[in-house]
Amino acid sequence: MKEGAFCWQQTYDRMHQSFPGYTAQPVIGITGNFGDKGCELAEGYFKSVLHAGATPVIIPPFADKDALINLLDHVDGLLFSGGGDINPLYLDEEPVRELGGINAERDLPELLLARLAYDRQIPMLGICRGIQVLAAALGGTVHQDIYSSCSSQQPLLKHSQNLDRSHASHLVHIEPGSLLHGIMQTEVLPVNSFHHQAVNEPGERFTVCARSADGIIEAIESAEHKSILGVQWHPECFILKQDDCMMPLFEWLTREARSFSTAKQMHRRILTLDSHCDTPMFFDQNISFHKRDSKILVDLHKMHEGHLDATIMVAYLKQEERTEAGLAAATAKADLILDQIVDMAAKNCTAVQIARTPEDLFRLKDQGKKAIMLGIENGYALGRDIRLVEHFKQRGVVYITLCHNGNNDICDSAKAPEEEHHGVSAFGEQVIQEMNRLGIMVDLSHASEKSFYDALEISRTPIVCSHSSCRSLCGVPRNLTDDQLRSIAQKGGVVQVTLYHGFLKKEGEASILDAMEHLNHMIRIMGVDHVGIGTDFDGDGGIPGCASASELINFTRRLILDRYNEEDIRKIWGGNFLRVMQQVQNFK
Structure with missing residues (x-):
């Protein structure tokens, strides 16, 4: 073989001296x-x-x-x-x-x-x-x-x-x-x-x-x-x-x-779940979920752009009067919103489907489809009728947030001006036990501190906080103290950091850096097996760097920058939450 500058064969051979050659x-x-x-x-x-x-x-x-x-x-x-x-x-x-x-x-x-x-x-x-x-x-x-x-x-x-x-x-x-x-x-x-x-x-x-x-x-x-x-x-x-x-x-x-x-390659290998979004609040505004709709932060385009596999859409209920008429209206509204979510998925069934179990989520990811799970934000939807817990289970609801920004018949809220039940009520105890029996996750994101500890003691399955942050970093009653974080971890539960600026930073505009600080603090207190991400998109969530579902891959890049390994990122991006969901759904 001739040698010299024009012997391309030698260059070709050198390129293949080691596998894979580049x-x-x-x-x-x-x-x-x-x-x-x-x-x-x-x-x-x-x-x-x-x-x-x-x-x-x-x-x-x-x-x-x-x-x-x-x-x-x-x-x-x-x-x-x-x-x-x-x-x-x-x-x-x-x-x-x-x-x-x-x-x-x-x-x-x-x-x-x-x-x-x-x-x-x-x-x-x-x-x-x-x-x-x-x-x-x-x-x-x-x-x-x-x-x-x-x-x-x-x-x-x-x-x-x-x-x-x-x-x-x-x-x-x-x-x-x-x-x-x-x-x-x-x-x-x-x-x-x-x-x-x-x-x-x-x-x-x-x-x-x-x-x-x-x-x-x-x-x-x-x-x-x-x-x-x-x-x-x-x-x-x-x-x-x-x-x-x-x-x-x-x-x-x-x-x-x-x-x-x-980050892109990692998202192909792991399942990513946002545990809380309020997109159904906009369903009455003629939105187009299959298009890139500027009115909402979560749609099919944005989920694809941000490499998000699944989200839990909630039927949010503002706390209103607890009269018989008010309670009946709350139940009807929850059913209407769940109907709207199911109808939206049916209209886009080639790209998105409703999921009820962790197994469903992985199956849909393998099929190249996005997944929607159902939740209820505010147990006000149950009124005073314990039978409605099973009704919503049959509808596919995977968690119920026990209360929102006001006391209801289940428990006291973190935002209520005064205590009514001094924690979880007697009816609330029945609700938690029935949720345990039926395999519905107990969500304490809006509960008062006393309600939190009562529910933690009552529940026979791990509890979750689907969208919460750290009170030690942002001192608002809605956030969780370090002792609450430790307690929920000890019982095997998870806390999902939320992306609402008011729960991340008391003064000035919060950003993805503040959300990372809250997540890192949670991990220092609880360990990496008890945390996740619940954006609250289309509620109050959305911050610079993570302003919509299209930007969620930025969170993964920040996790990589902070030297989290792929297994930890898998846990944070839904693995921990799904572990608890599986435990709750398998509970006998």
Whole structure:
């Protein structure tokens, strides 16, 4: 065999010296430019991605929705490359005289790609035109020409340099404490510059993290704890001269893409269950569960985007008068809501079905379907009729929250102004015993502290709190004390951290970081076998970083970042809750 640079056979042989012959890498799609010869891409983009340890694939401009969605199911990160101006008509603006050349083939595909990727939590980096695409697609605005539209306090810098592309021509000033500051480890960064457009207003989804001395926005990053970053300069040019000063940006994208890929693969192997959502509260508002409906936080599209397999939808009942008429109305309303959930599932039976047992959930996941379980939030639905426990069991209800924000005939509520029963009533004791007999989980999420301990003593099966948080971190009566956490764990139960900001943080806006702090605290007190996630979506739940079902994969990425292993994540994402459900349903 001949040797030398052109002996491809030797290279082929070396590639197969060890099994499987390659190192797994995240796949990063790079938007291609479009010119006279069709799709094209400057080499700095893919060389920088390769150098950062990821596999680059070039995405030609196309707007076919099925192809775009299929593409996004197979990439782990996106890089929006530079290029021509964006057509201002896409931004509801008329063109100004100074508008440069637009690229009609790229605009619509890239705006769609950015928004669809945002819905799916795919990490994104925008470069030059790319930062403008991110802003335009996600609620921001763009200067068609900075020199004619910016009202700067001082003369604008030269933002289109004549220097070689691999040399810096001006400085950008980075916000301390920003994501970009953490990546580049500096507050002042020399950059190259080739633009006459720039982001004008980033929109509420972004914060500005860098500006040039004349005030032009040079970088934006997600304000919602998402992996999105845009820069106005061209960092990909430097690697062509063996200068790796900008590689931290591509290494950041690669890390985020790897984390996203790991989470996606894990979600394929484990079953994910949200133990509490209030989506049926919106069923009377003409929602479309099979579409991506902006009025609700849980629908089929968002469950798919967030890789959520199952959710427990509850029939929520506001605590009203406990007259005979009021109690009858509460029972009727619970039945009506359960009917609506079942009807919704029947209308979408090729994609979602009602489940009654943990076995049903795993079967539906294997079939590629989403699962809905039924719950009742507020034992007010039972009135004073113990026979209704069996009625709701026959309907497929897997848990009943004993009370809500007011005392009922079962027990006292955490939010009631005064005690009525001093815990669980005599009727409430019968209800708990009947729930035990029939295999319905006892949920104490809204119960007073005395009701909690009474129920814990009465119940012969483990109890759950389907959506609760820690009082030691957020001192509201609705949350659980550390002693309550220990007690429920000792009896084999579970507590599901909720994503309502008012139960996560007393002052300021809570985020996914606060939810993680509550979960980590629960695990320190109870152990990892007694915790889970109950979002309260479409009730009060939803926080930056986990604002809807489409964003729940972000929670998995945070768990991975905090070094939880796959078995622990499986337990947190429903394994613990389903263990208790199985115990309760098997109880004799």
